[in-house]
Amino acid sequence: MGTFEKILITRLRFIGDIVLTTPVIRAVRKKFPNSYIAYLADKNAITLLENNPYLDELIPLDFSWTLKEQLNFIKTLRTKKFDLVIDLFGNPRSAILSFLSGAKTRIGGEFGWRKYLYTHPIPRSEERKNAIKFHLDYLKPIGITFSEPLSYEDMKTEIFLSHNEKSWATEYLKSKGIDLNKKTVGIHPGATWPAKMWFKENFAELANRIALKLNANVIITHSENETELAIEVFNLTSRKNIFVLDALNLRQLASVLSLVDLYISNDCGPMHISVAVGTKTIGIFGPGEEDIWFPYPNSEGHKALRVDVECHPCHLDFCNKEGENYMKCMKLLTVDMVFNEVVKLLKRG
Template sequence: MTQNLGGILLIRMTSLGDIILTLPAIRAIRQHFPLHRVTMLTSLEYIDLVSEIPYLDEIITLDRRGKEPAETIRVVRQLRQKKFDLVIDLHGKFRTRLLSGLSGGRQRIGSRRDIYPPNTHAIDDHFQLLSTIGIQANDKSLEFYVTEANQCFAQELLNEKLLLGDQVKVGIFPGARWDYKCWPADRFAEVADRIGKQYNAAILLFGGPAEADLVSQVRDSMQADPILFDTNLQIGQLAALISFCDQFVSNDTGPTHIAVALGIPTIVLFGATNHLKFGPLDPMHTVIRHGNSLDRSKGNDMMRLITTDEVWKIAEGKLNSLDK
């Protein structure tokens, strides 16, 4: 495709981890079309994340919280006013295909989950889509953008909690959007206690808005006292706190992708989701998974196959390699 283009619309509505995995494609699009206006359509709940992507010129949000169909009509009208020359649907669901079709874009391409090989990485899937319009992308590295304001917020909060600057800090995020992705709370607690005792480490215990009870379960199962944080942190605030960690241990969930993108050595616990498609590519991170089933009904059983000893062994190896 030549550069005879005006505005470009990218569509990726959700979710946190999936949006992060689109960043290599977004970067490649900007590099291929450096002079064109690039707009992204996403869900309002992710504006905190998307607004910091430096490759975008404009963001259009759709509020999915019970405002249909008026909200969709509003967004479609806004899209059509822009008269996009190219629309790239990086999501590939019925809703996003519909929005792409209604956008009025002159040329439209979109992801098709049913045609991608099952074990190719999501980043490669996006690159394959871009290749259909002549964009040859190779850089699979992830990025995350922590603002100065969020960095200051995190530093002040850590100072309030009396965390020493040179103390080892290990982040634990025991939750996930779906229960079948979650490792048992008592096992997170056991690993956290072993790390804390062996390395005099501060355990930073995080959770999402719906995970206060789960965070409490981990805390109550621990012998030592972890450092607790508000479960209603904004995405940018959470990312800033994670950036201070020396290691991160979590399930396959959005904050895990944040840690990976920030370059924090991460241990990711996978069950009935495909680590080959969604897991970290950089060898500094480690995936633990037993079995190959993608049957969600088997997810909890698969997660229970992961032992505390194997997680501890990997955590110990990573922490021993720190230049402290």
């Protein structure tokens, strides 16, 4: 297959999933250095791709648009005259948008009726793949392949922050009374779904140990919807050297996380943001599959923690067990287990 003048990459939704596509962006740019490359995604999550040197344009999609606004968007999309669309999401909306873009070459997953909207549907594979390899395999039809096993450079996720953004984060943390000369550890007790949330009491106890035993700052991050939870965690702590941040936008959060020494998060978007800005990250997993959704090497200071239980993986948003088995995967992951990993990773410098 030859070259393409204008390329559209799209993963419409979910913060972490979009971050996990950044190796695709880099690989496409390397293959087509002179092409115009755009990215289409949710208007909020796509901000994480600002300043990405491999992209020429970001195309935000507002899921609250009226039908008329959506039709106008499609008309505008068609005027951009893309030659190639790579749809890394494959839901009905993204498949239809890929088809209606007018691109002659369209790559997407072989999912039900949607496969007919692509010129190169990618068949389902029995091979167990992490999320990054899953995305990279979509590039085979355009001649982009990788040696096995994938290297760290092939798999590395990236968020590009400006000097001004990092300076803002430094001043912001100072304004909260945080001494940046001390080790600083971030914790994120929230998640999209309750089944993915380690208990707030555990996060509070972990914060206490980090602050008191390691003489480190602990910052609690949260979205607007998680503010109440963050305050509840804070109120369960000793409050000494422990700070609740404001509900930051995604780029502000990324900027702050780039300054911390270690971040401990449930399996959710901020976990992926932390890794992509180069911060050591501990991912806490319950119902999710860490071999798929935490494709980050321990050699770079990243660690997924999960205790095996008979019902894993359940893929449930809400735990359906009762009594002693309710949230068993999270109950068995103790504060001691997580704190021991914190100590190990911080000692690595």
